[in-house]
Amino acid sequence: MTFCQEKITGLRRIAAATLIATSMLAPWSSRAGDMGYAVIPTVIIYPGDTISPADLQEVEVTNPNLAGDYAKSIDQVRGLISKKTLLPGRTISMSALREPFTVTRGAxxxxxxxxxxxxxxxxxxxxxxxxxxxxxRVRNMDSGVIVSGTVLADGTVHVAAK
Structure with a gap:
Protein backbone atom coordinates (compact mmCIF):
# COMPACT_ATOMS: atom_id res chain seq x y z
CA MET A 1 0.00 0.00 0.00
CA THR A 2 1.31 3.39 -0.88
CA PHE A 3 1.49 6.33 1.46
CA CYS A 4 -1.39 8.01 -0.37
CA GLN A 5 -3.61 4.92 -0.10
CA GLU A 6 -2.85 4.59 3.62
CA LYS A 7 -3.79 8.24 4.14
CA ILE A 8 -7.13 7.77 2.32
CA THR A 9 -7.90 4.60 4.29
CA GLY A 10 -7.12 6.43 7.55
CA LEU A 11 -9.38 9.34 6.58
CA ARG A 12 -12.18 6.90 5.73
CA ARG A 13 -11.86 5.30 9.17
CA ILE A 14 -11.98 8.71 10.88
CA ALA A 15 -15.02 9.69 8.80
CA ALA A 16 -16.77 6.40 9.66
CA ALA A 17 -16.00 6.81 13.37
CA THR A 18 -17.26 10.41 13.29
CA LEU A 19 -20.46 9.31 11.57
CA ILE A 20 -21.05 6.58 14.15
CA ALA A 21 -20.33 8.92 17.08
CA THR A 22 -22.61 11.60 15.64
CA SER A 23 -25.46 9.15 15.11
CA MET A 24 -25.06 7.86 18.67
CA LEU A 25 -25.11 11.37 20.16
CA ALA A 26 -27.98 12.63 18.03
CA PRO A 27 -30.73 11.24 20.30
CA TRP A 28 -29.10 12.87 23.36
CA SER A 29 -28.62 16.25 21.72
CA SER A 30 -32.21 16.36 20.48
CA ARG A 31 -33.46 15.41 23.94
CA ALA A 32 -31.35 18.11 25.59
CA GLY A 33 -32.99 20.75 23.42
CA ASP A 34 -36.44 19.45 24.39
CA MET A 35 -35.79 19.68 28.14
CA GLY A 36 -36.25 23.44 28.24
CA TYR A 37 -34.64 25.95 30.54
CA ALA A 38 -33.88 26.35 34.23
CA VAL A 39 -33.32 29.51 36.26
CA ILE A 40 -30.12 29.81 38.27
CA PRO A 41 -28.87 32.64 40.51
CA THR A 42 -25.72 34.51 39.47
CA VAL A 43 -25.14 35.71 43.06
CA ILE A 44 -25.90 34.31 46.51
CA ILE A 45 -29.54 35.03 47.45
CA TYR A 46 -30.20 34.92 51.19
CA PRO A 47 -33.43 33.99 53.05
CA GLY A 48 -35.84 36.92 53.04
CA ASP A 49 -34.34 38.50 49.90
CA THR A 50 -36.69 39.50 47.08
CA ILE A 51 -35.83 37.74 43.82
CA SER A 52 -34.61 40.25 41.24
CA PRO A 53 -34.21 39.40 37.53
CA ALA A 54 -30.77 41.08 37.63
CA ASP A 55 -29.56 38.27 39.94
CA LEU A 56 -30.78 35.44 37.69
CA GLN A 57 -29.93 33.69 34.47
CA GLU A 58 -31.87 31.23 32.30
CA VAL A 59 -29.79 28.26 31.14
CA GLU A 60 -30.62 25.34 28.89
CA VAL A 61 -31.19 22.06 30.75
CA THR A 62 -28.76 19.41 29.56
CA ASN A 63 -29.02 16.91 32.43
CA PRO A 64 -31.73 14.33 31.61
CA ASN A 65 -31.86 13.37 35.32
CA LEU A 66 -32.89 16.87 36.47
CA ALA A 67 -36.38 16.61 37.91
CA GLY A 68 -38.53 18.35 40.46
CA ASP A 69 -40.16 21.68 40.91
CA TYR A 70 -37.32 23.88 39.68
CA ALA A 71 -38.00 27.34 38.19
CA LYS A 72 -38.14 27.30 34.41
CA SER A 73 -38.36 31.03 33.63
CA ILE A 74 -37.34 34.29 35.28
CA ASP A 75 -40.94 35.58 35.10
CA GLN A 76 -42.01 32.61 37.22
CA VAL A 77 -39.85 33.76 40.18
CA ARG A 78 -39.75 37.57 39.75
CA GLY A 79 -40.77 39.33 42.98
CA LEU A 80 -40.96 36.18 45.11
CA ILE A 81 -39.12 35.89 48.43
CA SER A 82 -36.41 33.32 49.14
CA LYS A 83 -37.05 31.00 52.09
CA LYS A 84 -33.50 29.61 52.06
CA THR A 85 -30.04 30.45 50.71
CA LEU A 86 -29.85 30.07 46.92
CA LEU A 87 -26.38 29.45 45.51
CA PRO A 88 -25.02 30.62 42.14
CA GLY A 89 -25.17 28.00 39.40
CA ARG A 90 -27.76 25.82 41.18
CA THR A 91 -31.36 25.45 40.07
CA ILE A 92 -34.00 27.22 42.14
CA SER A 93 -36.60 24.97 43.71
CA MET A 94 -40.07 26.57 43.69
CA SER A 95 -40.62 25.21 47.20
CA ALA A 96 -37.71 27.43 48.35
CA LEU A 97 -39.72 30.55 47.41
CA ARG A 98 -42.83 32.24 48.77
CA GLU A 99 -45.12 35.11 47.87
CA PRO A 100 -44.40 38.41 49.62
CA PHE A 101 -46.52 39.12 52.71
CA THR A 102 -49.53 41.37 52.20
CA VAL A 103 -49.36 42.62 55.80
CA THR A 104 -46.34 42.51 58.06
CA ARG A 105 -46.14 42.20 61.81
CA GLY A 106 -46.09 45.57 63.60
CA ALA A 107 -47.33 47.64 60.64
CA ARG A 137 -54.29 37.84 64.92
CA VAL A 138 -54.46 41.64 65.09
CA ARG A 139 -54.43 44.09 68.00
CA ASN A 140 -57.03 46.88 67.93
CA MET A 141 -54.96 50.05 68.55
CA ASP A 142 -57.83 51.89 70.29
CA SER A 143 -58.98 49.19 72.72
CA GLY A 144 -55.92 46.90 72.90
CA VAL A 145 -58.17 43.89 72.25
CA ILE A 146 -56.68 41.10 70.13
CA VAL A 147 -59.00 39.88 67.38
CA SER A 148 -58.68 37.48 64.44
CA GLY A 149 -59.32 38.46 60.87
CA THR A 150 -58.75 37.59 57.24
CA VAL A 151 -56.16 39.51 55.23
CA LEU A 152 -57.66 41.25 52.18
CA ALA A 153 -55.84 42.18 48.94
CA ASP A 154 -55.78 45.89 49.83
CA GLY A 155 -53.91 45.22 53.10
CA THR A 156 -56.90 45.59 55.40
CA VAL A 157 -58.02 42.84 57.76
CA HIS A 158 -61.66 41.77 57.82
CA VAL A 159 -62.47 40.89 61.44
CA ALA A 160 -64.41 37.71 62.02
CA ALA A 161 -67.53 37.80 64.21
CA LYS A 162 -67.40 35.66 67.37
Whole structure:
Protein backbone atom coordinates (compact mmCIF):
# COMPACT_ATOMS: atom_id res chain seq x y z
CA MET A 1 0.00 0.00 0.00
CA THR A 2 1.31 3.39 -0.88
CA PHE A 3 1.49 6.33 1.46
CA CYS A 4 -1.39 8.01 -0.37
CA GLN A 5 -3.61 4.92 -0.10
CA GLU A 6 -2.85 4.59 3.62
CA LYS A 7 -3.79 8.24 4.14
CA ILE A 8 -7.13 7.77 2.32
CA THR A 9 -7.90 4.60 4.29
CA GLY A 10 -7.12 6.43 7.55
CA LEU A 11 -9.38 9.34 6.58
CA ARG A 12 -12.18 6.90 5.73
CA ARG A 13 -11.86 5.30 9.17
CA ILE A 14 -11.98 8.71 10.88
CA ALA A 15 -15.02 9.69 8.80
CA ALA A 16 -16.77 6.40 9.66
CA ALA A 17 -16.00 6.81 13.37
CA THR A 18 -17.26 10.41 13.29
CA LEU A 19 -20.46 9.31 11.57
CA ILE A 20 -21.05 6.58 14.15
CA ALA A 21 -20.33 8.92 17.08
CA THR A 22 -22.61 11.60 15.64
CA SER A 23 -25.46 9.15 15.11
CA MET A 24 -25.06 7.86 18.67
CA LEU A 25 -25.11 11.37 20.16
CA ALA A 26 -27.98 12.63 18.03
CA PRO A 27 -30.73 11.24 20.30
CA TRP A 28 -29.10 12.87 23.36
CA SER A 29 -28.62 16.25 21.72
CA SER A 30 -32.21 16.36 20.48
CA ARG A 31 -33.46 15.41 23.94
CA ALA A 32 -31.35 18.11 25.59
CA GLY A 33 -32.99 20.75 23.42
CA ASP A 34 -36.44 19.45 24.39
CA MET A 35 -35.79 19.68 28.14
CA GLY A 36 -36.25 23.44 28.24
CA TYR A 37 -34.64 25.95 30.54
CA ALA A 38 -33.88 26.35 34.23
CA VAL A 39 -33.32 29.51 36.26
CA ILE A 40 -30.12 29.81 38.27
CA PRO A 41 -28.87 32.64 40.51
CA THR A 42 -25.72 34.51 39.47
CA VAL A 43 -25.14 35.71 43.06
CA ILE A 44 -25.90 34.31 46.51
CA ILE A 45 -29.54 35.03 47.45
CA TYR A 46 -30.20 34.92 51.19
CA PRO A 47 -33.43 33.99 53.05
CA GLY A 48 -35.84 36.92 53.04
CA ASP A 49 -34.34 38.50 49.90
CA THR A 50 -36.69 39.50 47.08
CA ILE A 51 -35.83 37.74 43.82
CA SER A 52 -34.61 40.25 41.24
CA PRO A 53 -34.21 39.40 37.53
CA ALA A 54 -30.77 41.08 37.63
CA ASP A 55 -29.56 38.27 39.94
CA LEU A 56 -30.78 35.44 37.69
CA GLN A 57 -29.93 33.69 34.47
CA GLU A 58 -31.87 31.23 32.30
CA VAL A 59 -29.79 28.26 31.14
CA GLU A 60 -30.62 25.34 28.89
CA VAL A 61 -31.19 22.06 30.75
CA THR A 62 -28.76 19.41 29.56
CA ASN A 63 -29.02 16.91 32.43
CA PRO A 64 -31.73 14.33 31.61
CA ASN A 65 -31.86 13.37 35.32
CA LEU A 66 -32.89 16.87 36.47
CA ALA A 67 -36.38 16.61 37.91
CA GLY A 68 -38.53 18.35 40.46
CA ASP A 69 -40.16 21.68 40.91
CA TYR A 70 -37.32 23.88 39.68
CA ALA A 71 -38.00 27.34 38.19
CA LYS A 72 -38.14 27.30 34.41
CA SER A 73 -38.36 31.03 33.63
CA ILE A 74 -37.34 34.29 35.28
CA ASP A 75 -40.94 35.58 35.10
CA GLN A 76 -42.01 32.61 37.22
CA VAL A 77 -39.85 33.76 40.18
CA ARG A 78 -39.75 37.57 39.75
CA GLY A 79 -40.77 39.33 42.98
CA LEU A 80 -40.96 36.18 45.11
CA ILE A 81 -39.12 35.89 48.43
CA SER A 82 -36.41 33.32 49.14
CA LYS A 83 -37.05 31.00 52.09
CA LYS A 84 -33.50 29.61 52.06
CA THR A 85 -30.04 30.45 50.71
CA LEU A 86 -29.85 30.07 46.92
CA LEU A 87 -26.38 29.45 45.51
CA PRO A 88 -25.02 30.62 42.14
CA GLY A 89 -25.17 28.00 39.40
CA ARG A 90 -27.76 25.82 41.18
CA THR A 91 -31.36 25.45 40.07
CA ILE A 92 -34.00 27.22 42.14
CA SER A 93 -36.60 24.97 43.71
CA MET A 94 -40.07 26.57 43.69
CA SER A 95 -40.62 25.21 47.20
CA ALA A 96 -37.71 27.43 48.35
CA LEU A 97 -39.72 30.55 47.41
CA ARG A 98 -42.83 32.24 48.77
CA GLU A 99 -45.12 35.11 47.87
CA PRO A 100 -44.40 38.41 49.62
CA PHE A 101 -46.52 39.12 52.71
CA THR A 102 -49.53 41.37 52.20
CA VAL A 103 -49.36 42.62 55.80
CA THR A 104 -46.34 42.51 58.06
CA ARG A 105 -46.14 42.20 61.81
CA GLY A 106 -46.09 45.57 63.60
CA ALA A 107 -47.33 47.64 60.64
CA UNK A 108 -50.31 50.00 60.90
CA UNK A 109 -53.35 48.58 59.12
CA UNK A 110 -57.10 49.11 59.01
CA UNK A 111 -59.47 46.64 60.69
CA UNK A 112 -62.91 46.28 59.13
CA UNK A 113 -65.93 44.62 60.72
CA UNK A 114 -69.18 44.28 58.74
CA UNK A 115 -72.65 43.08 59.68
CA UNK A 116 -75.29 43.64 57.04
CA UNK A 117 -75.20 47.30 55.98
CA UNK A 118 -73.18 48.38 59.02
CA UNK A 119 -69.37 48.63 58.71
CA UNK A 120 -67.02 49.52 61.56
CA UNK A 121 -63.41 50.44 60.89
CA UNK A 122 -60.51 50.86 63.34
CA UNK A 123 -56.72 51.10 63.41
CA UNK A 124 -54.84 47.92 64.15
CA UNK A 125 -51.47 46.26 64.09
CA UNK A 126 -50.87 42.65 62.98
CA UNK A 127 -49.24 40.31 65.47
CA UNK A 128 -47.97 38.14 62.61
CA UNK A 129 -47.19 38.38 58.91
CA UNK A 130 -49.99 37.39 56.55
CA UNK A 131 -50.92 36.58 52.96
CA UNK A 132 -54.18 37.33 51.17
CA UNK A 133 -56.90 35.07 52.58
CA UNK A 134 -54.92 34.04 55.66
CA UNK A 135 -56.48 34.28 59.14
CA UNK A 136 -54.17 36.28 61.45
CA ARG A 137 -54.29 37.84 64.92
CA VAL A 138 -54.46 41.64 65.09
CA ARG A 139 -54.43 44.09 68.00
CA ASN A 140 -57.03 46.88 67.93
CA MET A 141 -54.96 50.05 68.55
CA ASP A 142 -57.83 51.89 70.29
CA SER A 143 -58.98 49.19 72.72
CA GLY A 144 -55.92 46.90 72.90
CA VAL A 145 -58.17 43.89 72.25
CA ILE A 146 -56.68 41.10 70.13
CA VAL A 147 -59.00 39.88 67.38
CA SER A 148 -58.68 37.48 64.44
CA GLY A 149 -59.32 38.46 60.87
CA THR A 150 -58.75 37.59 57.24
CA VAL A 151 -56.16 39.51 55.23
CA LEU A 152 -57.66 41.25 52.18
CA ALA A 153 -55.84 42.18 48.94
CA ASP A 154 -55.78 45.89 49.83
CA GLY A 155 -53.91 45.22 53.10
CA THR A 156 -56.90 45.59 55.40
CA VAL A 157 -58.02 42.84 57.76
CA HIS A 158 -61.66 41.77 57.82
CA VAL A 159 -62.47 40.89 61.44
CA ALA A 160 -64.41 37.71 62.02
CA ALA A 161 -67.53 37.80 64.21
CA LYS A 162 -67.40 35.66 67.37
Missing amino acids: NIRLVFSIGAMTISAAGTPLEDGFIGQLI
